[in-house]
Each structure stands twice: as C-alpha cells, then as structure tokens.
Amino acid sequence: MILVVGGAGYIGSHLVKDLVEKEEVVVLDNLTTGHREAVDSRAIFVKGDLGNEEDLQMIFRSYPIKAVMHFAANSLVGESVVDPLKYYQNNVASTLTLLKVMMKFQVKNFIFSSTAATYGIPNVEIIDESTMTAPINPYGHSKLMVEQVLADFSKSYGLNYVVLRYFNAAGAHDSAVIGESHDPETHLIPIVLQQLLGSREKVSVFGDDYDTPDGTCIRDYIHVTDLAAAHILALEALLSGKKSAEVYNLGNGLGYSVKEVIETCEKVTGVKANVEMADRRAGDPARLVASSAKILNELGWKAQRNLEQIIGDAWRWHKEQKY
Known part of the structure; x- marks a missing residue:
C-alpha cells in the first residue's frame, strides 16, 4: 500500500488517479488547498495533517504502507517571501515529522515532489541535475533543505x-474529471483560460524586454499526466531496488515564452485574449528550461505531450469547472 501525502492537490490527485490502477493507495490531506472531490474513489482518504504525529501514526498502524509519496507542500513563491514561517513549518518541520514516523515503522521508500526553485536563477541555457542549487526565496530554500535531510537520512538510516x-x-x-484549481490562481495557462472563459478581466504579462526572442520569459511546461507517470516509474525503481538515492529533473527540454503560451491558448480555443503589459516581477529569470536526459537514460521517462495537448486538456476541464 502506498501513502500519498497531499493527494487531494493538483499534482497529487493526478498521481493518485493513475497509481490506483497499479497499487492500493491511502491519501492524507488536510484540504486547506486540496479538493476532496479530486481524489479517486478507489483510494482510501484520510483527512489529517502532515505535521500531526498522531494522524500519521494512525495511518501507519492501520495500513501496510511500503512507500510514501510527498506532495503536501505550500508552493507560492510570493507568499513564502511574505510568510517564511509558514513555509519552513509546513515544508520542512512537518516533513521531518513524517520522516520520523516512517523511520519508527521501518518504511524506507520515499518519493519527494521538489521544484526548479532549488536552482534559483541559473546562468545556463539548459538546467541539468549538476547545475548549482542557489534558491532565491524561502519556498526554494525549504525544498532544498528537505533534499539535504533526505540525503542525510539515507546515509544514517538507510532511507531510499x-x-x-x-x-x-x-x-x-484527459478524462476532464480532474484539473488545476488554485485559489488564488498564479499559473499562466489557467489564468489565460479563465480570461478566455470570461471569469477574469485580463491577462497580465510581466515584462516584454527580456533577452529572449520575443522579449517575454521562457518556461518549461510539462503535462501533469506526464509528471504522474514519472512518479510511478520512480516508485517502481525504488520498490524493485534499482534506485536508492537519486535526483531527477522533469521537463520537456524545450521551453515556451509567455507570448507563445497565450497565442497557443488562443489557437486551441478560438478565442482572443485580453492582454495587458505590466512591469517585470522581481526575481523572474528570463529562461528556465530543464534537461530530463538523466531520467530518460536511467528510468526511460520522457514527456509525451506538447503545449497544444497541455492546453487542450486544460481547456476541456476548465469549461466543465468541476470544482
């Protein structure tokens, strides 16, 4: 049985929907940002908190957990700057509570949802796992801290x-049953689609004077279903003993500019966006694009869906507005 912490959130719920085809799944989520209705009905759902040792011990006593997958982090960069205590408390301290309980119950397999924010503002065109980590905000710092904890636990306690x-x-x-729903929404694609549906007045583009072909920031977009597939491959590698302590980037290796994303949304939907230019945001790198060569070589994973497919699937879900 697999414990998925944060399994009612955006990425966690997509992972659960695919993982239940292969494994029995228990989901722990406090529903502060997750959605109960996004959790596949085949999974066991427990409402509880990552930082509550009693909640965790109840699960480990009740179910034969063989691995844990952790998606239960706060992840808003701007909020982390304003309220770093929240981020260090939930993302670091609560994760330590989880790992403590795992060690007590001799559960040694762990998949951690980390972030490109650990790299900060890299000075390379394509980011690989050897690129220096230099976070520029508490969110990135909190994720990198947990990565260091995992490395230390691996050496001292045999954590895989x-x-x-x-x-x-x-x-x-692709079923359009679950999708991306944040409050507030900070991600470009859902913001554009909300504007095209009429629920948002405009789309703000933060800077058009970057050193990129069209002047707007370039980012690496990856379909959430491709992400789920990578997590399942990583889990299988751990459970089979193939891997014990690894870090992998997940991206498409291409990168699309803000203008390209907006234009693709317009192409897929047939609706023209109301776009407003705005000042740059502090700390926004011009380009963040990942190399996923390592996970391709070692686990055989590669992003399968392009930008049009990403936006097409998102559009079908947003038109339904499930939750």
Whole structure:
C-alpha cells in the first residue's frame, strides 16, 4: 500500500488517479488547498495533517504502507517571501515529522515532489541535475533543505528516496474529471483560460524586454499526466531496488515564452485574449528550461505531450469547472 501525502492537490490527485490502477493507495490531506472531490474513489482518504504525529501514526498502524509519496507542500513563491514561517513549518518541520514516523515503522521508500526553485536563477541555457542549487526565496530554500535531510537520512538510516525537481506543471487529466484549481490562481495557462472563459478581466504579462526572442520569459511546461507517470516509474525503481538515492529533473527540454503560451491558448480555443503589459516581477529569470536526459537514460521517462495537448486538456476541464 502506498501513502500519498497531499493527494487531494493538483499534482497529487493526478498521481493518485493513475497509481490506483497499479497499487492500493491511502491519501492524507488536510484540504486547506486540496479538493476532496479530486481524489479517486478507489483510494482510501484520510483527512489529517502532515505535521500531526498522531494522524500519521494512525495511518501507519492501520495500513501496510511500503512507500510514501510527498506532495503536501505550500508552493507560492510570493507568499513564502511574505510568510517564511509558514513555509519552513509546513515544508520542512512537518516533513521531518513524517520522516520520523516512517523511520519508527521501518518504511524506507520515499518519493519527494521538489521544484526548479532549488536552482534559483541559473546562468545556463539548459538546467541539468549538476547545475548549482542557489534558491532565491524561502519556498526554494525549504525544498532544498528537505533534499539535504533526505540525503542525510539515507546515509544514517538507510532511507531510499527519489527527488523529482519539476518545472511548470500544467494541463488536466484527459478524462476532464480532474484539473488545476488554485485559489488564488498564479499559473499562466489557467489564468489565460479563465480570461478566455470570461471569469477574469485580463491577462497580465510581466515584462516584454527580456533577452529572449520575443522579449517575454521562457518556461518549461510539462503535462501533469506526464509528471504522474514519472512518479510511478520512480516508485517502481525504488520498490524493485534499482534506485536508492537519486535526483531527477522533469521537463520537456524545450521551453515556451509567455507570448507563445497565450497565442497557443488562443489557437486551441478560438478565442482572443485580453492582454495587458505590466512591469517585470522581481526575481523572474528570463529562461528556465530543464534537461530530463538523466531520467530518460536511467528510468526511460520522457514527456509525451506538447503545449497544444497541455492546453487542450486544460481547456476541456476548465469549461466543465468541476470544482
């Protein structure tokens, strides 16, 4: 049985929907940002908190957990700057509570949802796992701290883990049953689609004077279903003993500019966006694009869906507005 912490959130719920085809799944989520209705009915759902040792011990006593997958982080960069205590408390301290309980119950397999924010503002065109980590905000720092904890736990306690650093998750399940729903919404693709549906007045583009072909920032977008597939491959590698302590980037290796994303949304939907230019945001790198060569070579994973497919799936879900 697999414990998925944060399994009612955007990425966690997509992972659960695919993982239940292969494994029995228990989901732990406090529903502060997750959605109960996004959790596949085949999974066991427990409402509880990552930082509550009693909640965790109840699960480990009740179910034969063989691995844990952790998606239960706060992840808003701007909020982390304003309220770093929240991020260090939930993302670091609560994760330590989880790992403590895992060690007590001799559960040694762990998949960690990490982030490109660990790299900060890299000075390379394509980011690989050897690129220096230099976070520029508390969110990135909190994720990198956990990565260091995992490395230390591996050496001292025999923890087996895989860290997956991913870039811009986007899209929705091809069934259109689950998709991306944040409050507030900060991600470009759902913001554009909301504007095209009339629920948002405009789309703000933060800077058009970057050193990129069209002047807007370039980001690496990856379909959430492709992300789920990578997590399942990583889990299988851990459970089979093939991997014990690895870090992998997850991206498409291409990168699309803000203008390209907006234009593709217009092409897929047939609706023209109301776009407004705005000042740059502090700390926004011009380009963040990942190399996923390592996970391709070692686990055979590669992003399968392009930008049009990502936006098409997201559009179908947003038109339904499930939750």
